[in-house]
Amino acid sequence: MISCEKILQYLMNFAPLELAEDWDNVGLLLGNRKQDITSVMTCLTLTPDVASEAIERKANLIVTHHPILFRSVQQITTETSEGAMLLDLARHDIAVYSPHTAFDSAAQGINQQWCERLALQSCQPLELSADLNLAGHGLGSGRSGLLPQPIPLQNLILQIKEMLSVDTLQYVGRSDAEVIKVGIACGAAAEFMKQAQQQGCQVLITGEARFHACLEARQRGIALILVGHYGSERFACEKLAEILQQEFPEIKCFASEVESDPISIL
Known part of the structure; x- marks a missing residue:
């Protein structure tokens, strides 16, 4: 037991x-x-x-x-x-x-998993933890990192759509704008756009954002890609079940199968 x-x-x-x-x-x-x-x-x-x-x-x-x-x-x-x-x-x-x-901010947490899915390099938190010990280990909220090479925003959007198996994604910014440094903040975390911009990010990927946050992003000149709250986090819950199963093989670990995104798109 x-x-x-x-x-x-x-x-x-x-x-x-x-x-x-x-x-x-x-x-x-x-x-x-x-x-x-x-x-x-x-x-x-x-x-x-x-x-x-x-x-x-x-x-x-x-x-x-x-x-x-x-x-x-x-x-x-x-x-x-x-x-x-x-x-x-x-x-x-x-x-x-x-x-x-x-879990969002952990060393192998959701934001870090996004970095790995996008093959980002030189990743670091958007904001270091207030806990000095954790900050000393390079941990904190959100992530930023470099794409392997500069690409138009629309290409990054296409890559994420394929990754999430969705046909549409909301975004703010010019689709032809070149991006190389990407900010990540899962969930409803558009408030990290300031930190992302300070680190030189051209785009922030997050789950959802309020209308006025989208206006602020446009005024700041930083792009947003809104992947949906569910889309930005659910995959990591499935991964966590796998991690727990590997760590505790003597018990059964699984992700919910009935859970689904409450938002539908026609």
Whole structure:
């Protein structure tokens, strides 16, 4: 048997919680760290259908990228979908852990995985961690790196579309503009455009951005590529399941199969 504590310790070494943003809610959010674990499910967001899948497939630990209980909660009852879900998970002894922005910024986290997918060179954080020890190891939020050679923005967009198997992507900027240095900030992270520009990036790849952030990018002269919040992060949840399976071969580790992007495009 593998204890929940042992898996959590591995996750905290893989994505130190000190890397998380101050506003975040990370760590063990539900459950007993002393319980034995036989099956782990990873997902991007823990929703009622994903929770039902975990119960059906007898997972007893869920590693969800997006935290549950993110906002202050005064009541947990069956009168809300979240309350009913949490009570159901507790009734089935299913623990819930979220690394969220710690996973975004980890040495092998989501932003670094984007760098590797795009074959970026000389990668570094867009913003070093406030934790001096972590900053001393070159860790922090976002990433920037150099493409193997300069290419038009439209070519980079085509490369990402093929990578994500999508037909369309939103972007800000001139499609014929030459790019060589790329900023990465998964999720809803257009606020890193300033840091990206300071590092000489011609484009920032992120999940989503508000309208006014897009206007700001145009005024600043930095391009944005918006790959969708789901598209920017879900692949790493699948990868995390593989990593956990390799680390703990005696238990079953898998990514949710019912989870899907809530946004559709005709």
